[in-house]
Amino acid sequence: xxxxxxxxxxxxxxxxxxxxAPVRVRRTIRSRLLGIYATLAYIWLFAPLVVIVAFSFxxxxxxxxxxxxxxxxxxxxxPFRKQDYTExxxxxxxxxxxxxxxxxxxxxxMALALSRYQFRxxxxxxxxxxxxxxxxxxxxxxxxxxxxxxxxxxxxxxxxVIAHIMFCVSFVALTVQARVRGFDWxxxxxxxxxxxxxxxxFRTVTFPLILPGIAAAFLLSxxxxxxxxxxxxxxxxNGEGSITTFPMRIFNANRTEIPPQVHVIASAxxxxxxxxxxxxxxxxxRRDRGLA
Amino acid sequence: MAKAEADPNLRKGRFAPFGLLSPGMLxxxxxxxxxLWTLLRIALSTKPNPFLPDYELTWRFSNFTDAVDxxxxxxxxxxxxxxxxTVLCILIGYPLAYFIALRxxxxxxxxxxxxxxxxxxxxxxxxxxxxxILGNDGPVLWFLRTFHLLGVSNALSVxxxxxxxxxxxxxIGGLAYNFVPFMILPIYVSIEKIDRRxxxxxxxxxxxxxxxxxxxxxxxxxxxxxxxxxxxxxPAAGDYINAELLGNAxxxxxxxxxxxxxxxxxxxxxxxxxxxxFMAIITVGVLVYxxxxxxxxxxx
Amino acid sequence: xPDRRPHDPELEAAIRFxxxxxxxxxxxxxxxxxxxxxxxxxxxxxxxxxGDGGGxxxxxxxDKKLTFSNWDAYIDEDEDxxxxxxxxxxxxxxxxxxIDMTYRKDFNDNDEYFNKIYSPLLGxxxxxxxxxxxxxxxxxxxxxxxxxxxxLPLDEIPNHKNLEDAYLDLKWDPGAKHHMPxxxxxxxxxxxxxxxxGDLSSANDLFDPKLKGKVAMLTEWRDSVGLTMFGExxxxxxxxxxxxNAAMDKIEQAKSDGQILKFTGNEYLRSLENGxxxxxxxxxxxxxxxxxxxxxxxxIPAEGGMQWFDTMxxxxxxxxxxxxxxxxxxxxxxxxxxxxxxxxxxxTPVKGVKEILTEAGGESAALAENPLIFxxxxxxxxxxxxxxxxxxxxxxxxxxxxxxxx
Numbered sequence: 001x002x003x004x005x006x007x008x009x010x011x012x013x014x015x016x017x018x019x020x021a022p023v024r025v026r027r028t029i030r031s032r033l034l035g036i037y038a039t040l041a042y043i044w045l046f047a048p049l050v051v052i053v054a055f056s057f058x059x060x061x062x063x064x065x066x067x068x069x070x071x072x073x074x075x076x077x078x079p080f081r082k083q084d085y086t087e088x089x090x091x092x093x094x095x096x097x098x099x100x101x102x103x104x105x106x107x108x109x110m111a112l113a114l115s116r117y118q119f120r121x122x123x124x125x126x127x128x129x130x131x132x133x134x135x136x137x138x139x140x141x142x143x144x145x146x147x148x149x150x151x152x153x154x155x156x157x158x159x160x161v162i163a164h165i166m167f168c169v170s171f172v173a174l175t176v177q178a179r180v181r182g183f184d185w186x187x188x189x190x191x192x193x194x195x196x197x198x199x200x201x202f203r204t205v206t207f208p209l210i211l212p213g214i215a216a217a218f219l220l221s222x223x224x225x226x227x228x229x230x231x232x233x234x235x236x237x238n239g240e241g242s243i244t245t246f247p248m249r250i251f252n253a254n255r256t257e258i259p260p261q262v263h264v265i266a267s268a269x270x271x272x273x274x275x276x277x278x279x280x281x282x283x284x285x286r287r288d289r290g291l292a
Numbered sequence: 293m294a295k296a297e298a299d300p301n302l303r304k305g306r307f308a309p310f311g312l313l314s315p316g317m318l319x320x321x322x323x324x325x326x327x328l329w330t331l332l333r334i335a336l337s338t339k340p341n342p343f344l345p346d347y348e349l350t351w352r353f354s355n356f357t358d359a360v361d362x363x364x365x366x367x368x369x370x371x372x373x374x375x376x377x378t379v380l381c382i383l384i385g386y387p388l389a390y391f392i393a394l395r396x397x398x399x400x401x402x403x404x405x406x407x408x409x410x411x412x413x414x415x416x417x418x419x420x421x422x423x424x425i426l427g428n429d430g431p432v433l434w435f436l437r438t439f440h441l442l443g444v445s446n447a448l449s450v451x452x453x454x455x456x457x458x459x460x461x462x463x464i465g466g467l468a469y470n471f472v473p474f475m476i477l478p479i480y481v482s483i484e485k486i487d488r489r490x491x492x493x494x495x496x497x498x499x500x501x502x503x504x505x506x507x508x509x510x511x512x513x514x515x516x517x518x519x520x521x522x523x524x525x526x527p528a529a530g531d532y533i534n535a536e537l538l539g540n541a542x543x544x545x546x547x548x549x550x551x552x553x554x555x556x557x558x559x560x561x562x563x564x565x566x567x568x569x570f571m572a573i574i575t576v577g578v579l580v581y582x583x584x585x586x587x588x589x590x591x592x
Numbered sequence: 593x594p595d596r597r598p599h600d601p602e603l604e605a606a607i608r609f610x611x612x613x614x615x616x617x618x619x620x621x622x623x624x625x626x627x628x629x630x631x632x633x634x635x636x637x638x639x640x641x642x643g644d645g646g647g648x649x650x651x652x653x654x655d656k657k658l659t660f661s662n663w664d665a666y667i668d669e670d671e672d673x674x675x676x677x678x679x680x681x682x683x684x685x686x687x688x689x690x691i692d693m694t695y696r697k698d699f700n701d702n703d704e705y706f707n708k709i710y711s712p713l714l715g716x717x718x719x720x721x722x723x724x725x726x727x728x729x730x731x732x733x734x735x736x737x738x739x740x741x742x743x744l745p746l747d748e749i750p751n752h753k754n755l756e757d758a759y760l761d762l763k764w765d766p767g768a769k770h771h772m773p774x775x776x777x778x779x780x781x782x783x784x785x786x787x788x789x790g791d792l793s794s795a796n797d798l799f800d801p802k803l804k805g806k807v808a809m810l811t812e813w814r815d816s817v818g819l820t821m822f823g824e825x826x827x828x829x830x831x832x833x834x835x836x837n838a839a840m841d842k843i844e845q846a847k848s849d850g851q852i853l854k855f856t857g858n859e860y861l862r863s864l865e866n867g868x869x870x871x872x873x874x875x876x877x878x879x880x881x882x883x884x885x886x887x888x889x890x891x892i893p894a895e896g897g898m899q900w901f902d903t904m905x906x907x908x909x910x911x912x913x914x915x916x917x918x919x920x921x922x923x924x925x926x927x928x929x930x931x932x933x934x935x936x937x938x939x940t941p942v943k944g945v946k947e948i949l950t951e952a953g954g955e956s957a958a959l960a961e962n963p964l965i966f967x968x969x970x971x972x973x974x975x976x977x978x979x980x981x982x983x984x985x986x987x988x989x990x991x992x993x994x995x996x997x998x
Contacts (some may be wrong), residue, residue, distance in 0.1 A: 030501070032563075034387065034395065036389070036397070037387055038365075038387070038392075041384060041387075041388045044384075045407065045472070046409075047411075047421075047425060048410070048413075048419075049410055049418075050427065051424055052413060052418070054416060055424070057420075066420070066423065067429065069394060083400050087355075106315050106316035107316060109312040109316060110312065110316040110317070112306070112312055113309040113312035113313045116309075116558060117309035117312075125313060128317065128324075128325070129320070131324070134526050134571060134574050134578065135328070136529075136550070136567065138530070138532075138547050138550050138551050139328075140327075141440075142567075143328055143330060143331040144323065146331065146334070146560075147323070147326060147330055162323055163323070166321075168318075171321060173316065223411055223412055226337040226414075227414055229415075229416065229533070230551075232534075247414060250414065250417065254416070262417060264416055269412055269414075270412060270413050272476050274409055277402065280405075281401060281402045285398070
């Protein structure tokens, strides 16, 4: 996720070149150890994912897909068989789409303001942005529920989107701010010297340069929104406008069933995100090769 | 918490910054601060009828002290588990971040992406998968049993009486697993930002790479460790789903208690008071931690 | 900002004017407009709504649509797991009556539903969206006592006469005018014979140190405390607070000793399947739905078991009372009730189901002989319903149990 366009570090770490072979051997062992460690760490990171993918091919005997029974491809052939899970997934995607776009815009604007301008009240603004991160989700959820309830607002899609935007804005603001720090704002001046309007400058100079940060922030808030359970469960409502998101469906049903379709969907999301990453990496490699 | 020096790169602005800030700030004020304010009022109220959601503001400060008395064990436990999980995250995450930043080479982004990939599956499904892995019929216990290592693992407290699932260890492990990307990313960013020439110079100056690490790389990576610690500890302390799915009756965390107070007992005043106490402890902790480490900005 | 453009006064003036206009417009309108755009829908929802989830509660006699909020795994499904697929009770009902039915599996926990839905809405005189909800009997007793239910339109429910007599005699709703039971069940003990090394027969077996760390109890305190009271020789239907506290002492001790691993809702099923627990307090129908290959056994403890039922109520202000009544009538037809019983395998409150199943022969007849689904008089005599406590006692017990179970 970091932009390495301007990176000039060598691909391999510099050789120590201390005198004498023994030290070099020691160094090799040390870097081998680090490599082994990294492999083990990745195995740990991926262990549950292996289980999830494996069990997506399972035909469970009971209502819980937690014991291996026998291999089947049926789940993958009919991943949307369980209507309520599919509907919940679509709802989650809709919520995430709207919430993330708005949160990225709001948070991005705030990050721009914070990193570009000097003004009184910076500290206060920083505190207000960071405060939601120190608040436990259950408090965010229940306080929002109280707010909506007192204001007679119907709980449903809108309230869930509002809640998601709220907790994503802080993440976006911090992420973009971290990426934009050190940005050379004189580039804008240069553009305007050449006759560009502020909007055009923003569109053609500023925005493309902060785009990686914005993209990272968008992805982060998408992941957060798709996966949120606690806050969503408080504000999703129970009336006609109420919605059920994917995590809500899983959690509620978790007590009585875990259908393999859930594993299939999770595996599909996994494969999709790995695929996206692979594509991104290939493109970067090709571009680097092209530049070199 | 803001930097005191005037960054010459920044412009002074009157309207522009507030214009940019206002939509976001408005949102946060309306949907974060105002609800918290409502909650604070409820924390000082009582509920005359247990079956009706009516609250009277009675300035009952004893709600706070009662909550602390009643839930002290869970508070301590939550911070304890979160602390253990954070330490685990540092121990596991720092070397990995180091590896990716300084040994990853041109595969850096891919390696980093692979750290993030587990994050893209549902957290619930991941934790349920851990139930399978750590369960009675799962591979971990199978391995320990087959190689007769159960005695060793019991002695080392890795297992409790031959079980890993439904133990505090499983809860801490689950917490660490779920938040380790939040630790790895900031550390990676701060190590990656270190000027390579500094590292080369360090390697030239000090006789062992270990010293170079200790004197140069480690101190320069501390802002990342700081940020990672906060991003890990704070949500971990408030998390309770890991404890519910991987723990037992004696491992419940404060979030679970707050949830039960809200949803099962409908005792909003106590729940609200407990929430504020929890948040207050975290805020104080963060400020102390910041002072100790000497870092003022919370974003690296 | 320092202006480094070429110095032509007229050009400068023109450019300056254009810049000011565009910048202010961009920032201010953009910011405010965006905020307004997103807030608008919610404000609209708040103001102009005609009452979904917020309107005044005055009941309506709609008969075209119906919403039923029920527990999970409580109605028959087609092979894809859809409750309204072809051939299911809901699909057949919709065909027979022309009513468009929405079935929601969102009743997960009585207290949660009370605190999230009943209390905030019905408590303030507003209506909730569901036309039928299915709380457990004690919660039904509570909301009926609070006046939060509609009286059943009995002229639309001729099959009300099929209700088993036992339900007509309840203190909190004599004649069953405000509720019609959905399914009844038995709470007993379940165990995995392979892990336990034999069979269990008493609630006290759960406290056997041999099973330490492999026992679970339910978060539903009436079930856990009730069975423990039986084990101590007390009768849960008598409502003796001392006996209740003694039972809770025992449970608390067992928990801190590590005897009881956890307190669960339906999740105990999964732990039983995985072998993470070997014995627990359990609900009869759940075990019946488990794969028989697993060999999990269920029994009513020798000293006695708990009886309970979930019942359909029409919340006050429901808009489709007639449609609700038609549904109740439909499921109280013994043929339809038999179909439900075949699937959920709980105790039916409808008369005449046993005969229909016996006649059908085969697997259905086997169900008719199952004492857990059709308890005989001897079994029934060993089952008790937990006593109804007055409000303060109930809250005190619940509070204490919540503390123990966490």
